[in-house]
Amino acid sequence: MTTQAVSGLSGGLYIGAKKVAEITNGKLVVNGKTMDCTSGDSAGWDECIMGRRNWQINADFNLIVGDTNGFLALQAALLAGNSVASVKMRSTAAGYNWSGTVLITQEQLTLFDLNNPQKVSWTLQGTSAITPAAS
Amino acid sequence: MTTNAKSSFSAALYRDDPGAASVAISNLALTGDALYQTYQAAAGNRYWDESVAVVVQKKIHGGGSWVTVTPDAINYLRGSVYFATPLNNDDTIQILSGSRRSEANFVKIMNIYKGQLKIDRKTIDITSGESAGWDEAMAGQGSFEYTSSHYFYYALANEDAGFFAIFGVSLIAKFYSDYTGTKSWIGKGQFTQESLELMSLNNAQSKAITFNGTKDIFPEM
Numbered sequence: 001m002t003t004q005a006v007s008g009l010s011g012g013l014y015i016g017a018k019k020v021a022e023i024t025n026g027k028l029v030v031n032g033k034t035m036d037c038t039s040g041d042s043a044g045w046d047e048c049i050m051g052r053r054n055w056q057i058n059a060d061f062n063l064i065v066g067d068t069n070g071f072l073a074l075q076a077a078l079l080a081g082n083s084v085a086s087v088k089m090r091s092t093a094a095g096y097n098w099s100g101t102v103l104i105t106q107e108q109l110t111l112f113d114l115n116n117p118q119k120v121s122w123t124l125q126g127t128s129a130i131t132p133a134a135s
Numbered sequence: 136m137t138t139n140a141k142s143s144f145s146a147a148l149y150r151d152d153p154g155a156a157s158v159a160i161s162n163l164a165l166t167g168d169a170l171y172q173t174y175q176a177a178a179g180n181r182y183w184d185e186s187v188a189v190v191v192q193k194k195i196h197g198g199g200s201w202v203t204v205t206p207d208a209i210n211y212l213r214g215s216v217y218f219a220t221p222l223n224n225d226d227t228i229q230i231l232s233g234s235r236r237s238e239a240n241f242v243k244i245m246n247i248y249k250g251q252l253k254i255d256r257k258t259i260d261i262t263s264g265e266s267a268g269w270d271e272a273m274a275g276q277g278s279f280e281y282t283s284s285h286y287f288y289y290a291l292a293n294e295d296a297g298f299f300a301i302f303g304v305s306l307i308a309k310f311y312s313d314y315t316g317t318k319s320w321i322g323k324g325q326f327t328q329e330s331l332e333l334m335s336l337n338n339a340q341s342k343a344i345t346f347n348g349t350k351d352i353f354p355e356m
Contacts, residue, residue, distance in 0.1 A: 054270035062140035065318045081274035112250035117140035129269040
């Protein structure tokens with residue numbers, strides 16, 4: 001069988017339809033917390049039910065200070081403490097994606113590194129649900 | 136698409152010299168934003184000295200005499216004033232008098248080989264029974280910190296030799312992504328750590344410094 005794996009080069013972070021420029025790696029983590037319901041009736045096995053869920057995006061980019069719809073938009077939201085709606089992590093430009101509203105909790109700028117270009121790393125904390133979609 | 140990535144060789148770190156005198160401001164015109172609420176000085180006339188109160192004046196519809204006004208907020212670092220109620224679109228604003236820190240006196244912190252600026256914002260949990268099972272949060276306090284590593288060279292004027300004079304002193308620091316293109320972040324704070332590696336068989340002497348920001352950081356893009 002031929003693999004259906006998708007290259008990591010096809011993914012990206014978007015704000016609405018606008019792509020944040022020059023991503024080098026990105027990760028979306030969706031967590032679910034469980035509530036322990038183990039009791040004397042659990043026959044010796046842990047029992048749990050689903051509790052709160054949350055999600056977070058960590059992504060690294062080449063630092064492009066002229067990226068108005070990407071870098072500058074995220075930075076402005078961080079400095080003002082505003083949320084950013086319609087943030088999308090895309091598997092491919094027109095394919096599977098996950099979207100939601102985020103608060104930006106960290107911008108990490110590597111301005112000096114003799115062996116690499118300038119970089120910016122973002123931590124985006126989801127607030128409320130994340131929604132997967134096929135396109 | 137060709138990359139727009141930048142090499143670190145365009146970057147630079149500068150700090151204010153608290154020993155240098157401030158420069159007087161007089162009759163400095165400010166430019167309004169699209170909402171006619173925030174009025175800011177042009178680059179080169181910002182970084183106002185907080186120890187000298189600025190006197191703000193307005194000309195209604197740009198005519199008549201200057202009238203002294205009290206803005207709802209003054210951001211000394213940004214060199215801007217804010218009015219909660221929008222002004223008329225043809226009102227003009229000036230700083231009659233005040234003082235600013237001069238970039239001409241900023242000192243470059245030399246021999247850098249690694250540096251990172253981190254801007255953080257905490258979140259406040261507001262998850263409730265109405266949150267449909269997903270965590271909800273609102274934005275909390277912001278902060279910033281700069282750390283960098285440098286080769287140590289004691290003879291640099293105003294730099295290593297002068298570092299202890301500015302250690303813990305509230306001052307302005309400016310972090311450039313592109314010094315010639317003046318793409319930068321500027322903030323006020325204190326150098327809170329200097330870590331010196333003075334003995335190493337395989338490495339040159341080096342130092343690591345930490346600058347802790349106080350209040351907001353201001354991108355100048």
